[in-house]
Amino acid sequence: MTIQWFPGHMAKAKREVEENLKLVDFVVELVDARAPLSSQNPMLQNVLQQKPKMIVMMKKDLADDKISAEWLSYFHDQGMEAVAINVNDKADIKRVIQTANKMGKEKMDKLKQKGINPRPARAMILGIPNVGKSTLINRLANKKIAQIGDKPGVTKKQQWIKVKGDFELLDTPGILWPKFEDEMVGYRLAAIGTIKDQLLPLDDVVAFVLQYMQTHYPDQLKERYGIDDDMDDMWEVFVSIGKKRGALESGGNVNFDKVAGLVLNDLRAGKLGTITLETPSDNT
Numbered sequence: 001m002t003i004q005w006f007p008g009h010m011a012k013a014k015r016e017v018e019e020n021l022k023l024v025d026f027v028v029e030l031v032d033a034r035a036p037l038s039s040q041n042p043m044l045q046n047v048l049q050q051k052p053k054m055i056v057m058m059k060k061d062l063a064d065d066k067i068s069a070e071w072l073s074y075f076h077d078q079g080m081e082a083v084a085i086n087v088n089d090k091a092d093i094k095r096v097i098q099t100a101n102k103m104g105k106e107k108m109d110k111l112k113q114k115g116i117n118p119r120p121a122r123a124m125i126l127g128i129p130n131v132g133k134s135t136l137i138n139r140l141a142n143k144k145i146a147q148i149g150d151k152p153g154v155t156k157k158q159q160w161i162k163v164k165g166d167f168e169l170l171d172t173p174g175i176l177w178p179k180f181e182d183e184m185v186g187y188r189l190a191a192i193g194t195i196k197d198q199l200l201p202l203d204d205v206v207a208f209v210l211q212y213m214q215t216h217y218p219d220q221l222k223e224r225y226g227i228d229d230d231m232d233d234m235w236e237v238f239v240s241i242g243k244k245r246g247a248l249e250s251g252g253n254v255n256f257d258k259v260a261g262l263v264l265n266d267l268r269a270g271k272l273g274t275i276t277l278e279t280p281s282d283n284t
């Protein structure tokens with residue numbers, strides 16, 4: 001199922017998140033390491049009020065390590081706890097648990113100071129569609145709790161999960177909508193598969209990716225498709241990829257939709273190498 005973010009859906013999602021927030025001591029916000037700011041929800045900060053939050057940058061295995069390190073510094077500089085993870089790496093899951101325990105302990109210490117009996121801290125996971133919420137919950141629970149899909153919009157129901165360590169996690173993640181006010185944000189989200197492929201013209205999304213790669217990842221572009229960084233006409237780039245990869249129509253002309261589809265598949269499967277589509281300096 002794919003979520004269409006109509007105002008009614010947004011209001012309902014926001015209400016659900018606000019209700020669940022009352023039950024937790026802190027939140028774990030998931031962002032995509034390939035576009036950490038674009039994959040944040042614009043309203044979360046308002047909804048959160050004073051709740052502490054930690055950031056988990058998901059899918060670091062698909063992102064550029066050097067830029068992930070820059071993003072971690074960016075978040076740390078703002079006083080936030082942040083970790084970058086590959087959900088399939090046990091050591092990374094351990095780091096999430098350690099960081100969450102640290103957040104939980106801060107809360108417990110405050111309760112103790114107030115003379116209130118300490119209890120395990122409670123947390124919930126929040127993030128935009130397809131960022132990896134259900135997968136992370138399953139890893140933290142060490143069993144299958146939530147339904148996982150490779151398409152945006154597959155998540156449901158709720159109970160508390162006792163995570164190894166000293167905190168409890170709401171098994172239902174909060175789904176928040178992504179922000180679209182900026183065209184570039186839309187392209188990044190489409191490129192990483194957050195928003196429906198039908199929502200933006202695919203060849204525009206792919207032209208954005210290829211141009212970004214020409215500037216930031218020319219070697220990877222050359223290695224996969226033989227494209228030189230001085231080939232700046234996107235038409236030529238598409239034609240060249242189409243010819244090399246046999247994305248042709250029956251008359252032998254290059255099929256642009258096929259080219260766009262194969263580039264996106266390559267990108268999302270990590271076949272273009274590890275790539276991050278925005279840096280902290282793009283955003284200052």
Ligand SMILES: Nc1nc2c(ncn2[C@@H]2O[C@H](COP(=O)(O)OP(=O)(O)OP(=O)(O)O)[C@@H](O)[C@H]2O)c(=O)[nH]1
Pocket residue numbers: 058059060061062085086087088127128129130131132133134135136147148149150151152153154155175
């Ligand atoms: N490579 C990689 N893939 C990941 C990682 N985390 C999650 N995924 C994949 O991302 C896809 C989406 O994961 P889900 O857990 O369904 O995402 P979700 O946020 O619960 O999605 P919704 O239910 O749509 O809100 C799945 O194919 C996961 O296998 C990661 O760290 N690395």
